[in-house]
Amino acid sequence: EAYIPKIIEVNYIEGSSDKQWSSKNFPWTKKLEANNKKVFGNHSFRPNQREVINATMSGCDVFVLMPTGGGKSLTYQLPALICPGVTLVISPLVSLIQDQIMHLLQVNIPAAYLSANMDWTEQQEILRELSSDYCKYKLLYVTPEKVAKSDVLLRHLDNLHSRELLARIVIDEAHCVSQWGHDFRPDYQGLGILKQKFSNTPVLALTATATASVKEDVVQALGLVNCIVFRQSFNRPNLWYSVIPKTKKSLEDIDRFIKENHFDECGIIYCLSRMDCEKVAEKLQECGHKAAFYHGSMDPAQRALVQKQWSKDDINIICATIAFGMGINKPDVRFVIHHSLPKSIEGYHQECGRAGRDGQRSSCVLYYSYSDYIRVKHMISQGAIEQSPFASGYNRNNFANSGRILETNTENLLRMVSYCENDVDCRRLLQLVHFGEKFDSGTCKKTCDNCLRIKSLIEKDVTEIAKQLVELVKLTGQQFSSSHILEVYRGSLNQFVKKHRHDTLSLHGSGKHITKGEASRVLRHLVIDDFLVEDVKKSDIYRSVSSVLKLNESKVRNLLAGGQTITLRFPSPIKASKFGKSEITPAKGSLTSGKLSPPQSDTPAQPQPEGDLNL
Numbered sequence: 001e002a003y004i005p006k007i008i009e010v011n012y013i014e015g016s017s018d019k020q021w022s023s024k025n026f027p028w029t030k031k032l033e034a035n036n037k038k039v040f041g042n043h044s045f046r047p048n049q050r051e052v053i054n055a056t057m058s059g060c061d062v063f064v065l066m067p068t069g070g071g072k073s074l075t076y077q078l079p080a081l082i083c084p085g086v087t088l089v090i091s092p093l094v095s096l097i098q099d100q101i102m103h104l105l106q107v108n109i110p111a112a113y114l115s116a117n118m119d120w121t122e123q124q125e126i127l128r129e130l131s132s133d134y135c136k137y138k139l140l141y142v143t144p145e146k147v148a149k150s151d152v153l154l155r156h157l158d159n160l161h162s163r164e165l166l167a168r169i170v171i172d173e174a175h176c177v178s179q180w181g182h183d184f185r186p187d188y189q190g191l192g193i194l195k196q197k198f199s200n201t202p203v204l205a206l207t208a209t210a211t212a213s214v215k216e217d218v219v220q221a222l223g224l225v226n227c228i229v230f231r232q233s234f235n236r237p238n239l240w241y242s243v244i245p246k247t248k249k250s251l252e253d254i255d256r257f258i259k260e261n262h263f264d265e266c267g268i269i270y271c272l273s274r275m276d277c278e279k280v281a282e283k284l285q286e287c288g289h290k291a292a293f294y295h296g297s298m299d300p301a302q303r304a305l306v307q308k309q310w311s312k313d314d315i316n317i318i319c320a321t322i323a324f325g326m327g328i329n330k331p332d333v334r335f336v337i338h339h340s341l342p343k344s345i346e347g348y349h350q351e352c353g354r355a356g357r358d359g360q361r362s363s364c365v366l367y368y369s370y371s372d373y374i375r376v377k378h379m380i381s382q383g384a385i386e387q388s389p390f391a392s393g394y395n396r397n398n399f400a401n402s403g404r405i406l407e408t409n410t411e412n413l414l415r416m417v418s419y420c421e422n423d424v425d426c427r428r429l430l431q432l433v434h435f436g437e438k439f440d441s442g443t444c445k446k447t448c449d450n451c452l453r454i455k456s457l458i459e460k461d462v463t464e465i466a467k468q469l470v471e472l473v474k475l476t477g478q479q480f481s482s483s484h485i486l487e488v489y490r491g492s493l494n495q496f497v498k499k500h501r502h503d504t505l506s507l508h509g510s511g512k513h514i515t516k517g518e519a520s521r522v523l524r525h526l527v528i529d530d531f532l533v534e535d536v537k538k539s540d541i542y543r544s545v546s547s548v549l550k551l552n553e554s555k556v557r558n559l560l561a562g563g564q565t566i567t568l569r570f571p572s573p574i575k576a577s578k579f580g581k582s583e584i585t586p587a588k589g590s591l592t593s594g595k596l597s598p599p600q601s602d603t604p605a606q607p608q609p610e611g612d613l614n615l
């Protein structure tokens with residue numbers, strides 16, 4: 001019999017609060033409020049915390065979607081404290097678990113964890129305590145691997161359960177269950193066994209990132225019953241978003257941006273590779289910033305030191321791979337800069353989410369160049385990209401190169417590209433749509449670059465341009481990069497064009513009258529919409545990668561046969577020239593209203609040639 005999850009959504013996005021769960025008349029309300037103050041030192045509850053606690057304490061299965069920093073831990077730690085028995089918490093990372101346990105012990109809540117690389121005698125001691133009559137632990141943390149691989153653990157859970165001392169099962173970072181998510185961990189899929197074995201024990205699944213399909217996946221895989229979903233808006237009104245073309249002088253741009261907008265303030269710069277981290281940190285140090293780098297090949301002690309210096313403000317800026325960020329609770333991060341393309345919108349949203357936890361205005365700036373896309377894509381296909389700490393080694397080594405995971409990763413990356421390429425729609429809208437949330441871009445109030453820019457837009461039919469570009473890819477034998485195709489299209493007579501005799505093609509120069517930016521946007525659109533496929537070509541001799549455009553035959557056939565029109569929105573040229581460039585991109589040093597936009601360099605980087613990227 002097929003399992004059909006029944007989901008009751010308590011949707012707080014549109015402000016319809018469900019009175020049932022926000023009631024202050026539950027038998028435990030007084031105790032809840034007292035302990036929240038006395039033990040955790042909180043003066044009140046944050047949005048949805050009370051509701052989630054009431055629902056889980058009523059015995060329901062609950063799924064919580066709450067942004068990073070929203071306060072998910074409290075929703076199970078507080079119930080764990082006031083309910084009899086032990087709460088089992090599954091969490092993906094030992095370092096994260098250790099951090100939590102340290103905090104719990106500080107406020108005198110007994111907690112322990114089990115992990116595979118722990119001393120066996122130590123593990124036995126904890127297990128013995130679990131089976132004792134008066135088990136002191138209120139919370140037991142384990143990694144998902146432990147559930148999957150340890151029969152001993154399951155036996156002890158069974159034992160707790162039979163004595164009615166298994167209070168609750170918590171799945172933290174629940175999106176790791178889903179292959180559609182950006183941090184899939186195979187061991188999370190095995191967690192369905194918990195609900196099978198302990199069907200009357202309430203399950204609480206928590207995540208900061210889940211699209212509708214990820215949510216369905218999680219509910220299904222965990223076997224949640226009549227699950228109540230609490231979600232709240234992922235919009236972070238105090239974060240200002242912008243995407244800036246990445247130039248060859250991107251490091252100078254970053255230096256200037258920080259000096260002009262966040263001097264001596266705290267920030268994170270996310271970089272793609274370990275080498276990038278070190279280079280960026282060094283450059284910023286030269287420019288007089290207190291910067292350091294942080295990545296996966298540093299030894300743990302070194303990493304811990306950097307993180308500590310950063311939390312004590314001895315260091316302002318951390319240049320890091322996405323391995324950095326876990327358990328970071330620094331409230332006054334004033335900026336998050338992406339030095340290169342993030343690998344998914346979920347990842348991007350989460351990384352930006354580390355800024356401005358104190359609610360103060362903070363900047364999120366992404367430096368984008370199309371050539372970074374080629375680079376990230378290549379690294380993903382090689383499994384060479386540094387993962388967020390959630391993702392297991394298994395994920396990276398065994399799965400990165402194969403089938404569905406690679407496809408999902410590439411698709412996630414393409415969505416990110418299209419986010420960056422979009423210079424029209426509200427950034428908040430673009431992000432929130434991705435999380436299945438409705439958003440009125442009027443509420444952005446010009447706190448993103450696209451809303452800030454004064455422009456009127458016109459819809460343009462670009463079908464003819466698209467057809468010509470596709471024909472050109474075909475004519476040149478599907479072996480050239482997009483920048484080369486654009487050169488030929490716009491009638492370039494450079495050496496390379498001549499050498500390949502592309503100056504003699506019928507379509508050479510047929511796009512003379514079209515601006516480079518416009519032509520390249522159409523070409524990108526053709527890739528994003530799957531008419532053209534970007535293939536990575538790697539040269540072993542030069543240790544470089546370049547991209548080659550190929551045709552997606554079936555879609556292209558339809559397009560050329562006239563079966564499709566393609567329209568894109570462009571800024572109206574009349575408005576743009578009337579207001580002048582300075583209205584759109586604030587001039588150097590005049591960042592009054594447009595604080596979030598760093599000054600632009602003189603050389604625009606878009607589009608960049610994508611050949612010869614040394615990895």
Ligand code: ADP
Pocket residue numbers: 042043044045046049066067068069070071072073074329
């Ligand atoms: P999440 O897991 O959702 O990312 P955490 O549970 O780690 O967030 O909480 C983030 C921070 O918010 C922690 O420092 C925590 O102490 C704080 N916090 C949580 N709930 C409250 C509250 N009701 N009042 C004040 N601070 C809170």
Ligand code: MG
Pocket residue numbers: 072073172
């Ligand atoms: Mg958390």
Ligand code: ZN
Pocket residue numbers: 425426427428429441444445446447448449450451452
């Ligand atoms: Zn906006």
